[in-house]
Amino acid sequence: MLTFISRRLLQSLFVMLAVSLIAFALFRFVGDPVAQMVGQETSIEDQERIRERLGLNDSIPTQFVRFIGKLASADFGYSYRTRQPVSEMILTRLPATLELGFVSLLISLLIGIPAGIYTAIKRGGALANTLLVTTLVGISIPTFVIGIFLIYLFGVKLGWLPTFGRGDTIALGWWKTSFLTLDGLKSMLLPALTLGVYQLTLTMRLVRAEMQDVLKTDYIKFATARGINYRSLYFNHAFRNTLIPVITIIGLQLGGIIAFSIVTESVFQWPGMGLLFLDSIRYVDIPVMSVYLVLIAMMFVIINLIVDMLYFFIDPRVRLASEAN
Amino acid sequence: MFTALRRYAIENELLYLFLHNRIAQLAALVALLCLGGAALAPWIAPYDPYDIASIDLLDSLLPPAWSEDGDTRFIIGTDDQGRDLFSAILYGTRLSLLVGLLSIGFASILGITVGVLAGYLGGRFDSIVMRIADVQLSLPAILTALLIDGIARGILPRESHDNLMIVVLTIAIGLSLWVNFARTARASTFVEKSKEYVQAAIIMGMHPLRIMVVHILPNILGPLMVILTIDLAVAILLEATLSFLGVGVPPNQPSLGTLIRIGTEYLFSGEWWVVLFPSLTLIIMIVAVNILGDFLRDALNPRLR
Numbered sequence: 173m174l175t176f177i178s179r180r181l182l183q184s185l186f187v188m189l190a191v192s193l194i195a196f197a198l199f200r201f202v203g204d205p206v207a208q209m210v211g212q213e214t215s216i217e218d219q220e221r222i223r224e225r226l227g228l229n230d231s232i233p234t235q236f237v238r239f240i241g242k243l244a245s246a247d248f249g250y251s252y253r254t255r256q257p258v259s260e261m262i263l264t265r266l267p268a269t270l271e272l273g274f275v276s277l278l279i280s281l282l283i284g285i286p287a288g289i290y291t292a293i294k295r296g297g298a299l300a301n302t303l304l305v306t307t308l309v310g311i312s313i314p315t316f317v318i319g320i321f322l323i324y325l326f327g328v329k330l331g332w333l334p335t336f337g338r339g340d341t342i343a344l345g346w347w348k349t350s351f352l353t354l355d356g357l358k359s360m361l362l363p364a365l366t367l368g369v370y371q372l373t374l375t376m377r378l379v380r381a382e383m384q385d386v387l388k389t390d391y392i393k394f395a396t397a398r399g400i401n402y403r404s405l406y407f408n409h410a411f412r413n414t415l416i417p418v419i420t421i422i423g424l425q426l427g428g429i430i431a432f433s434i435v436t437e438s439v440f441q442w443p444g445m446g447l448l449f450l451d452s453i454r455y456v457d458i459p460v461m462s463v464y465l466v467l468i469a470m471m472f473v474i475i476n477l478i479v480d481m482l483y484f485f486i487d488p489r490v491r492l493a494s495e496a497n
Numbered sequence: 498m499f500t501a502l503r504r505y506a507i508e509n510e511l512l513y514l515f516l517h518n519r520i521a522q523l524a525a526l527v528a529l530l531c532l533g534g535a536a537l538a539p540w541i542a543p544y545d546p547y548d549i550a551s552i553d554l555l556d557s558l559l560p561p562a563w564s565e566d567g568d569t570r571f572i573i574g575t576d577d578q579g580r581d582l583f584s585a586i587l588y589g590t591r592l593s594l595l596v597g598l599l600s601i602g603f604a605s606i607l608g609i610t611v612g613v614l615a616g617y618l619g620g621r622f623d624s625i626v627m628r629i630a631d632v633q634l635s636l637p638a639i640l641t642a643l644l645i646d647g648i649a650r651g652i653l654p655r656e657s658h659d660n661l662m663i664v665v666l667t668i669a670i671g672l673s674l675w676v677n678f679a680r681t682a683r684a685s686t687f688v689e690k691s692k693e694y695v696q697a698a699i700i701m702g703m704h705p706l707r708i709m710v711v712h713i714l715p716n717i718l719g720p721l722m723v724i725l726t727i728d729l730a731v732a733i734l735l736e737a738t739l740s741f742l743g744v745g746v747p748p749n750q751p752s753l754g755t756l757i758r759i760g761t762e763y764l765f766s767g768e769w770w771v772v773l774f775p776s777l778t779l780i781i782m783i784v785a786v787n788i789l790g791d792f793l794r795d796a797l798n799p800r801l802r
Contacts, residue, residue, distance in 0.1 A: 187632050202651035308791075312784040314734055316741050317776045320761055324772075328765055431637035438742050439761075453647035453744050461647055472635050 180480055184473045191469040195462035196239045200232075202458055243466060253457045261448060262463065267347045268338055269444035272363055272436070273429045279368030280375050280425060285418065287372075288379025292387065293406060303376070310373035315432050319366040319439035326362060334359045336441040363440040367432055371425050378421050382414040416487055423479035427472055514796045524788035531782045535591040542584035546751050561770050574770040577759055582770065585751040586778050592752040593779070596666050597733040603671030604732075605725055608678025613709050613717075615679070616686025627683070630676045641673035642735050646744050662746050670735045677724050685717035719797045727790035730783045737779055753779045 206223050223229055227238065242249070248258035291300040327335035339359030341348040350356025386392065387410055395409050434446035441447070445464065452460035484491055515521055534541065561574045573582045615623040633641060649665040689695055690713070698708045739745035740754025748755055753775045760772025 190632065198648060198651070202648060308787065309780075309784065312730070312787050313780050314737055314741075314783075316738060317757065317780065320757070320764065320772060320776070323761075324764055324769065328767075427635065428637055431640040434639070434643065435738055435742065449643075450742060450744070453643060453650065456647070456651045458651060461644075461651075465644060468640065469636075476635055 176484060177481070180477060184477055187473055188466075188469060192240055192243060192466055193236070195243075195466050196236050198465070199239070199458055199462045200228075200235065202456075243463075248463045249459045251452075251457055251460050253452070253455050253460075258459050258463050261460065262445060262467065263346060264348075265443060265445045265448050267349060268442060269430075269433050269437070269446060271350060272360065272367065272442060272444060273426070273433055275360055275364035276368035276371060276429055277422070277425060279364060280371035281422065284372045284375025285379050288376040289383055289406070289411060291376065292380045292383035295384070304380075307373040307376055310369055311377075315366060315370055315435045316439050318369055319363070319436060322362050322366055323439070333362055335362065338443060363436050363442050366439065367429060367436045370432065371428055374428070375421055375425065379414065379418060382417045383410060386410045386413050416483065419479060419482050419486070423475050426475050430468060430471060511793075511796055515792070518792060520788060521792040524785040524792070527781060527785040528789060531590055531778075531785070532594065534587055535594045538584075538587040538591045542581075542587045544581040544584040546580045546585045546588050560768075573774050576756070576771050577763060580751070582756075582774055585756060586753070586775055589751040589753045589756050589775060590778060590782070592663075592746060592750060593733055593736055593754070593782075596663060596670070596736045596746070596752075597729055599663075600667045600670035600736070601674065601725065601729045601732045603667055604674040604728065605678050605721070607671065608675035609682045609714075609721060611675070612679035612682025613686045613713060616683035617690060617705065617709055617713070623683070626679065630679055633673075633676050634680075638670075638673040638731065639735060639738060642669045642739060643742075643744065645669035645672055646739060650744070666736060666739065666745055669739075670732050673735070674728050674732060677728060678721065681720050681724055682717060685720055686713055689713045689716050723790060723794045723797060726786060726793055730786040730790065733779070733786070734783060 206219050206226070206228065227235060230238075246259055248262070250256065251258055251261060254261070287303055291303050294300040323335045326333045334355070337359060338348075338350045339355035339357075340353040341350045341356055342352045343349075350360055392405070392410055395405055400409070433442075433444060434450055436442065437444045437446035438450055445467075448460060449464045451457070452464065515525075539545070573586075576582055576585060611626055615626045646665060646669045649661075649669065653661060653665070686709075695708060695712060698712055736745060736752065737754035737757070740752045741758045742754075743758065745754055746752045748759075756775035757772055757779070760768075760775065763771050
């Protein structure tokens with residue numbers, strides 16, 4: 173148990189180190205940091221003095237260690253574009269993205285899992301087939317087109333829902349939430365749906381595939397032969413064994429949601445981290461880009477770590493395999 | 498002799514399944530139409546969207562020909578600059594497919610080379626490659642592509658952006674999709690390597706490179722074809738997304754993504770056609786490629802039959 177966890181932690185640390193190295197290289201070698209900070213009239217000597225003061229003349233390994241130290245103490249430097257501290261920019265944007273992601277994950281799981289089970293059980297049924305064709309279309313429609321379509325239908329044609337921004341928010345400390353106002357909730361609906369639809373189709377297809385595999389196994393055939401009622405067969409015997417892939421799915425989904433929030437936030441002008449990242453790419457704002465990269469990598473590593481740990485607790489096979497080693 | 502015989506049988510079976518699958522045939526037809534339209538765009542498009550002389554701003558934002566204010570010169574209307582939308586879509590499909598095919602070519606060559614080498618050689622090379630693949634696989638492709646795109650923007654001088662954007666896009670999308678190819682190629686190579694024909698070739702003292710290219714590669718092409726098709730759809734989607742986000746092809750070149758991006762700006766004032774037709778083209782193309790991918794996967798997977 174301990175060896176398993178420590179090995180995984182070591183791997184995660186390795187990944188984070190690799191990503192920080194990329195972020196550092198980005199920060200240090202793409203463009204000249206000093207040239208970004210000073211105006212054109214600054215003399216060469218002054219520039220050299222700044223360079224010395226910032227430690228840019230030290231050896232590369234020394235600079236890298238210092239970079240890591242600063243990251244660890246959440247000192248992310250200043251944006252080239254807005255001259256604000258990057259940590260401040262990210263903190264004000266973080267709640268918007270997290271809330272949006274949370275709601276889309278809910279949509280995806282609460283609809284996707286039951287629909288997946290249904291289509292697996294009622295294979296070939298009319299409703300199941302309709303659902304399947306819908307998901308095929310859903311997977312093929314790009315996220316931004318779904319968003320545009322929703323905006324046109326509910327925003328332009330019907331005029332029911334707001335189509336950009338977060339609406340009214342209430343501040344709980346530094347965390348601005350849109351869950352507590354009606355306007356905020358209404359603004360949340362379209363972006364969350366846009367972000368959730370693709371994940372939903374993915375969940376449904378994966379749950380369906382997994383459920384079908386389980387339904388083909390001998391123990392299910394045997395249980396059917398024993399005459400167990402179908403409800404118990406499907407939910408206690410079959411679905412329980414699809415839970416492990418479902419956990420993987422949730423892990424993957426979180427990753428997908430973080431990534432596609434960039435697109436959704438751009439369509440709905442949602443003031444989250446994705447929009448910030450996109451702006452930083454457009455304006456080559458390297459500090460914001462590299463910090464975003466490190467933060468995202470950290471999120472992914474933590475998600476993967478948690479998923480692996482969950483396997484360990486849920487699946488006796490994983491536990492036994494690691495003990496056998 | 499044996500492999501040739503077997504390959505013939507597989508191909509024949511594929512053909513047989515294809516001839517009995519109406520949906521796959523339809524998808525292939527649509528895909529061919531898109532490809533044909535893209536390849537022949539300069540000859541079949543009524544106007545040249547790059548030719549500024551032929552564009553009249555007075556023609557901007559005309560609705561499709563069948564609506565009240567429509568103009569019969571422009572079948573499905575014009576965009577904000579007065580370009581014929583139909584021609585712009587043809588050229589846009591051309592650019593989207595070009596970037597899609599180039600990047601998937603790049604991804605497959607890179608991925609298959611690395612994968613076959615890793616599967617055949619094993620050892621340290623294998624573990625390093627697979628470690629990198631694992632890390633990259635945990636990041637969604639769109640994120641990787643955006644990052645590479647962003648880095649390229651930082652490195653390249655601003656003036657050469659527009660000229661190099663297609664190369665940058667190809668590399669960004671290709672590098673974010675190579676992992677699938679590498680993993681599949683590695684796993685299949687691993688299986689093939691322990692088979693007798695490869696063992697025989699090794700004993701005969703054949704050069705490893707020759708074994709990999711002449712003997713193993715033809716036998717692992719099946720699963721790779723499936724990934725090639727499915728990932729082509731992903732690549733087209735990625736290009737459209739990046740262009741839509743404004744970090745893909747330059748705005749003066751009509752790709753499907755940039756056309757949709759332009760279209761959204763006019764959605765609120767009711768000019769729906771600028772966004773609708775490029776979106777439809779994109780969706781139809783992706784659905785067709787996806788259906789073909791699904792067909793190939795089912796046809797080549799013995800477990801599902």
